[in-house]
Amino acid sequence: MKDLVFSGIKPTSVPHLGNYIGAIKQWVDIQKNHRCLFSIVDLHAITVPQDPKEMRQNTLDIAATYLACGIDPARSTIYIQSEVAEHAELAWILGTVTKMGELERMTQFKDKSQKGGRERAGLGLFAYPALMAADILLYDTSAVPVGEDQMQHLELARVIARRFNQEFGETFVIPQALIQKHGSRIMSLQDADKKMSKSDESKSGTIMLDDDADAIRKKIMRAVTDTGGGVYFEPEKKPAVSNLMTIYHHLSGKTMKEIETLYEGKGYGDFKKDLAEIVVDYLGPIREKLETFRREPGELHKVLDAGRDKAKAMAEAKMELVRERVGLGR
Ligand code: AQP
Secondary structure (H helix, E strand, O other): OOOEEEEEEOOOOOOEHHHHHHHHHHHHHHOOOOEEEEEEOHHHHOOOOOOHHHHHHHHHHHHHHHHHHOOOOOOEEEEEHHHOOHHHHHHHHHHOOOOHHHHHOOHHHHHHHHOOOHHHOOHHHHHHHHHHHHHHHOOOOOEEEEOHHHHHHHHHHHHHHHHHHHHHOOOOOOOEEEEOOOOOOOEOOOOOOOEOOOOOOOHHHOOEOOOOHHHHHHHHHOOOOOOOOOOOOOOOOOHHHHHHHHHHHHHHOOOHHHHHHHOOOOOHHHHHHHHHHHHHHHHHHHHHHHHHHHHOOHHHHHHHHHHHHHHHHHHHHHHHHHHHHHOOOO
């Protein structure tokens, strides 16, 4: 049987170019030789405050983006996390075998709770890794595509799965990381030390997948560069230009060497102008499809209904076993 892969995106806004290059684009390839579940993880999104109306729209936009980018519902299961209640149920049970000390060590919690202070951070944010473990373990997921930032959570999911298996008997598959391609972490166009993010306050650092051609051109032409000129891929010395080159490479298919040769003796202006057109041309068809789904969401709902039913059937079977192992119910 082929490996089962689970991954998801939080509906905290329309996805951005970082989500595309770092996740969705790779999923389109992964689905060719894996069974895949791609979720819209709204239960994760609410671990920080969301506007309910906006989140519902974002949820549909993420589903539409999956389809617009080439996730094939005939091969992969696309569904909304909260529509399969077993995620929350399993997260609660796994929470009982997860140690406070383990959760306290998670850097994402430390980062995200920094703003309002630890005392005011929600329990949901603290328990986020138990929910992520539930997402993965519920489906006997064997491979999880993760960026560096999620490695710590995946490691904890493995610890939780082993501990549960030891305590209650073999129940969960121990998931492996499916390490993503080198250089797939896209940084903000305004600050090459920060990753491109939906929640970045500076909107000009993030290219959203529904940005129109003008917005994309403006953001790229205003992107920060490094001192010293020259289009070279040197992430240590030239983080901003290297980030732009990473985008260029992923969307054009050209190697870093080819890009360097192409811009030998030319300035940042020429490079950025070409990059802007590459991004505009690449994202144009995705944005059009996204707009079509926004106008006519019928097909989208069909895909989400079918995905929910398929995911639910798998999750129910697993939860029956888990409840029996733990001794819940009659
Ligand atoms: N900048 C990025 N470069 C490469 N990959 C990225 N991902 C996110 N940002 C980048 C990948 O996208 C997937 C889903 O991300 P998510 O929305 O669930 O959470 P996130 O990583 O926290 O993304 P954001 O944009 O920073 O969201 P907010 O601002 O809401 O917290 C993951 O596979 C992630 O690696």
